[in-house]
Amino acid sequence: MILKICCIAVITAVCAAILKVNKPEYVPMCLTAGGVMLILFGFDYLEAGMQFISSFTRQTGVDGSVVRLIFKVVGVGYLIEITAGSVKDLGFGSLADKLIMCGKLIIFVMSIPILRAMFDVIISLIDSV
Numbered sequence: 746m747i748l749k750i751c752c753i754a755v756i757t758a759v760c761a762a763i764l765k766v767n768k769p770e771y772v773p774m775c776l777t778a779g780g781v782m783l784i785l786f787g788f789d790y791l792e793a794g795m796q797f798i799s800s801f802t803r804q805t806g807v808d809g810s811v812v813r814l815i816f817k818v819v820g821v822g823y824l825i826e827i828t829a830g831s832v833k834d835l836g837f838g839s840l841a842d843k844l845i846m847c848g849k850l851i852i853f854v855m856s857i858p859i860l861r862a863m864f865d866v867i868i869s870l871i872d873s874v
Contacts, residue, residue, distance in 0.1 A: 746789065753782050776834065780827075811862045818855050821848060 757779025764771045802812050825848030833841040 746786070750783055750786050753779060753786065757782075773835070777831075780831075784827075808862065811859060814855065814859055818852050818859075821852055821855065824848075825851075 757775065760779075761772050761775045764775055798812060801807070802809060825844060829841040829844045829848070832844060
């Protein structure tokens, strides 16, 4: 699977390099199409990870809302990173930097309930001793 993903990236880069010389207006579309294919191949791994986390949650008794929140935080991080990379590729690096900063703030605020849940676990462990 990793080889497929690497091949798609290399083929996309070669196509973009060829288009850059002949038809530069098509380069963003080529890069977008290659990026979408990479993301779709990456989602194949997501199913196995979701099954593991689901069984882990059942076995450990971790609250499902905390796991969902962790997935939301990771999703926000990936979405911000992909969007910032695309904006930077279009030549707007300063806008991409501001987007990343806002993403970090959002992730921090979203993480507060996770910290609270960890604090509650620590307190319950201390009380049980």
